[in-house]
Amino acid sequence: MSLLQSCPNVNSKPLFLQPAVPDALRLEQALSLLSQSGQGQLAGAEGSMPWLQSLIDALCDLSSRDGLTGLANRRNFENAIARESDRVARSGEPALLLMVDIDHFKRINDHHGHVAGDLVIKAVADALNATVRPMDLVARIGGEEFAIILPNCPPAFGSAVAERIRARVEGQVIALVSGQPLGCTISIGGAYAPQWVRSTPSVWMERADLQLYRAKSEGRNRTCLEPTPVSVVSAEEKGLLFASSIFGEDLS
Amino acid sequence: MNTTTAPRAVAGRRARITAITSGKGGVGKTFLSANLAAALARQGEKVLVLDADLGLANLDVVLNLFPKITLHDVFTGKNTLDQAILEAPGGFSVLLAGSGMVEYSRLTPEVREQLVSVVQQVVPRFDRILLDTGAGISDVVLYTVSLADEVLIVATPEPTSLTDAYATIKVLATTQGRRDIRVLVNQVSKPGEGRVIRGQLQQVVDRFVSPGLEVPVKLEFVGEVPIDPSVRDAVKRRQLLLECLPGSAAAQAVIAAATRLRA
Numbered sequence: 318m319s320l321l322q323s324c325p326n327v328n329s330k331p332l333f334l335q336p337a338v339p340d341a342l343r344l345e346q347a348l349s350l351l352s353q354s355g356q357g358q359l360a361g362a363e364g365s366m367p368w369l370q371s372l373i374d375a376l377c378d379l380s381s382r383d384g385l386t387g388l389a390n391r392r393n394f395e396n397a398i399a400r401e402s403d404r405v406a407r408s409g410e411p412a413l414l415l416m417v418d419i420d421h422f423k424r425i426n427d428h429h430g431h432v433a434g435d436l437v438i439k440a441v442a443d444a445l446n447a448t449v450r451p452m453d454l455v456a457r458i459g460g461e462e463f464a465i466i467l468p469n470c471p472p473a474f475g476s477a478v479a480e481r482i483r484a485r486v487e488g489q490v491i492a493l494v495s496g497q498p499l500g501c502t503i504s505i506g507g508a509y510a511p512q513w514v515r516s517t518p519s520v521w522m523e524r525a526d527l528q529l530y531r532a533k534s535e536g537r538n539r540t541c542l543e544p545t546p547v548s549v550v551s552a553e554e555k556g557l558l559f560a561s562s563i564f565g566e567d568l569s
Numbered sequence: 570m571n572t573t574t575a576p577r578a579v580a581g582r583r584a585r586i587t588a589i590t591s592g593k594g595g596v597g598k599t600f601l602s603a604n605l606a607a608a609l610a611r612q613g614e615k616v617l618v619l620d621a622d623l624g625l626a627n628l629d630v631v632l633n634l635f636p637k638i639t640l641h642d643v644f645t646g647k648n649t650l651d652q653a654i655l656e657a658p659g660g661f662s663v664l665l666a667g668s669g670m671v672e673y674s675r676l677t678p679e680v681r682e683q684l685v686s687v688v689q690q691v692v693p694r695f696d697r698i699l700l701d702t703g704a705g706i707s708d709v710v711l712y713t714v715s716l717a718d719e720v721l722i723v724a725t726p727e728p729t730s731l732t733d734a735y736a737t738i739k740v741l742a743t744t745q746g747r748r749d750i751r752v753l754v755n756q757v758s759k760p761g762e763g764r765v766i767r768g769q770l771q772q773v774v775d776r777f778v779s780p781g782l783e784v785p786v787k788l789e790f791v792g793e794v795p796i797d798p799s800v801r802d803a804v805k806r807r808q809l810l811l812e813c814l815p816g817s818a819a820a821q822a823v824i825a826a827a828t829r830l831r832a
Contacts, residue, residue, distance in 0.1 A: 407681070511715075511744045520746030527781045543743075548706050548736045557773045558735055559728060 331364035344372070351375050354384075383457040385435060386442035394456035394464055398518040401466050405510040412510040413470040413542075414521055415479055416529040417445065420502045420537040422461035433493050437501050440491045448482045464522075472509060479505045479540035487538060502538035504529060509543065578693040584617070586688070586698045587830070588717035591724065592733025594704030597755040598723045600804060601794070601823065602701040603631050607659025607811040608827035614696040616661035617654070619687070621713040622703035629665050632657050633807035639667025644683045650690050659809045662695070676708040688716050706733075706740055715745055721791060721830070725756040726766055735770055739778050742786045750786065753826055754793040763793025792826030794819050 333342050351357050356375045361367030381393035389397065398414070405412045419425075419441055426434040438461060445455045445463055454466040470478060483505055491499045506529025510521050524543055532541040550558075589605075591598045599622070606616045620628040620640065629635055636655055642648040643664075650664075657663045664687070691698060700717055702710045714720055720741060724734035734752075741747040752770065754763030767790040779785035794800075797819035803810040810820045 407678070409676075409678070511711075517746060520744075523746065523783060524743060530781060548740045550732050550736050550739075551777075554735065554773055554777050555732060557776060558731060558769060560769070560772075 334364050347372065347376055350379065354379055386439055386457050388442050388446070388463070389454055389456035391456065391458045394454065394458055394466075395518070397454045397456070397466055398464075398521065401468060402510050402518050402521055404468070410469050411472055413467040413475050413478070413507055414510065414525045415465040415467065415482070415505050415507045416522070416525045417441075417463040417465065417482070417503050417505050418529055418533070419461040420504055420533075422501075425499070425501065429493060429499065433499065436491055436493060437499065440489060441486055441501065441503060444486045444489055445482060448485045449478075464525075475507060475509070475542050476540065479507050479542060483538065483540050504532040504537045505540040506530065506532050507540065507542040582693050582696070584692045584695040584698045585719065586692070586700060586717040587719050587721055588621075588700040588702055588714040589721045589723060590702040590710060590714055590737060591704060591722060591730070592706060592735075592737040593724075593727075593730045596723050596725045596727075596730050597794075597800075598704070599628050599631050599701055600800070600810075601723055601753065601755060602699050603628065603657070603659065604810050604820070604823045605827050605830065606657070606661040606663075606699055607809050608824045609697055609699075609831070610660040611811070611824075612827060612831060614831070615694075616697045616699065617664060617691055617695045618657070618661060618699045618701055619664045619691070620666040621684070621700045621709075622666060628663065628701055629667065630807070631804070632663065632809070634663065634665065636665060636667070639665050640687070641667050643687065644679075650687060654691075658812055664691070676712055680709070681712060684713065685716065706737055711740065711744070714741060719749065719751065720747055721751040721753055723753050723755055724766065724770075725754065726758070726762055727756075731766065731770070735773060738770065738774060738786065738788070742774070742778050742782065748782075748784050748786055749789060751789045751791045751830070753791045756796050757793045758796055760793075760795070764790055791829045792822055794822040794826070 332338050333340070334344070335341050348357070351359075351372070356379065359368050359375065360371040381390060382388065383390040401412050404410070419437065422434065422437070425437055438457070441461075442455070442457060442463070445465060449455060449465060449467065452468060456464050456466075458464045465482075467478065483503060486501065486503045489500070491501065493499050506525050506527065508521060508524035508528055528541040528543050532539050535541065589598055589602045602618055606618045609616045618628065622628070634655060634657065636653075638648045638653045640653060643650050643653045654662050654664055688698070700713055702713045704710075722734050722737060724730050738747075738750055741750060752767045754766050757763050757766075767788055771788045774786050774788060795818050797817055799814040799817035800810060800819050803813050806813060810817065811823065814820055
């Protein structure tokens with residue numbers, strides 16, 4: 318039975334919306350949250366099924382977005398990366414994960430204040446959004462940390478994509494409230510999803526994080542993608558591997 | 570022998586899946602898989618060895634079993650899984666790839682689906698599944714290993730084997746997030762050599778692989794199997810070492826390794 322059939326239209330409002338009715342839905346807070354976030358426009362007549370559906374859709378959307386930047390939030394990102402790593406494991410299609418971190422963000426906050434910090438975060442978010450394809454997911458996963466999932470991104474293009482994002486942020490000038498121009502840079506680490514392998518999103522993220530760490534320690538404002546293939550054993554590694562006396566005669 | 574007495578599914582039973590891999594071929598991986606299975610079976614486990622070396626299977630040769638129905642027939646839908654699971658001489662079950670699996674040596678979506686489906690079906694019916702993978706670090710091998718709960722690397726003291734074992738460990742640690750990898754050293758020429766080799770691998774892993782990983786990679790020593798003429802005898806006779814020469818030093822070493830594998 319539909320919700321509406323049970324609610325005869327009295328006082329032009331459905332019964333389930335009337336505050337005097339004991340079991341009425343309490344939607345005031347949801348509606349005010351939506352209007353506050355600029356999503357107050359709902360489809361259909363108040364109390365109609367399409368209206369309720371659009372209310373639920375708007376709430377879902379709200380709960381999956383980051384309030385400051387409008388990007389996907391961490392929860393949304395975690396769902397998306399789990400889906401994507403499952404998909405790659407089955408399809409073998411290459412997918413790239415980029416971890417992005419604003420360089421010296423604490424310094425920006427300390428020197429220019431939190432309002433400026435927020436402006437920088439928003440500007441970086443916009444730049445990321447503007448440089449990727451519509452199918453890619455850009456998320457804010459922490460204070461000054463972002464992640465981008467790029468499905469079906471061939472390995473040959475990975476570095477170019479990451480570099481384009483980095484260059485875009487570096488080239489942009491942010492106007493502070495004071496009118497003072499401010500620039501910022503980002504570091505990017507990236508790794509491809511393990512193809513055809515049952516893996517976990519956390520392993521994928523750890524690999525991309527490791528590359529981000531490398532980009533930071535190599536001086537920031539740069540991109541580092543996981544080198545392939547990882548199965549190559551360097552001369553240095555071999556040297557240590559055979560350092561023991563038991564190989565004394567075997568190797569010369 | 571050659572009867573289809575595959576155990577039924579038991580509520581709550583979930584096999585521990587151990588992938589046995591080596592990087593380099595010819596280190597005795599399949600021989601050890603079969604004999605470890607026999608040792609585990611003696612210790613009370615219901616064991617299945619799945620011949621996952623789809624392109625170049627030779628578990629059938631080691632066990633002297635040449636069944637009419639193989640994994641190939643299961644993949645093509647000609648036979649059921651039950652018909653393909655055989656009782657091996659050592660008191661464990663086997664699923665043999667058989668010849669004619671060459672078309673499965675590449676990791677197509679079909680091969681992936683089939684492998685997962687077979688593994689899912691056998692998991693509730695055994696205590697332990699040994700996945701005998703092919704040599705190398707191909708995508709089929711890596712995929713097979715990714716289906717396992719734990720990995721056992723077989724290496725020999727030879728530098729080429731050691732290099733390939735290390736490369737395998739590195740790939741598994743970085744791409745699959747493996748942090749506990751077991752090491753079994755075959756063909757050691759003096760007692761203690763296996764431990765030295767594990768230590769050597771661990772040292773290189775500590776230096777080149779673990780930095781940057783949140784949790785370091787730990788190599789667990791499972792055992793060492795000495796060079797022993799009885800191994801060659803058993804292989805020539807196409808019998809399990811544990812069946813024909815159970816008192817030999819190599820057989821005893823395999824039994825000890827099985828015990829550590831269960832810990």
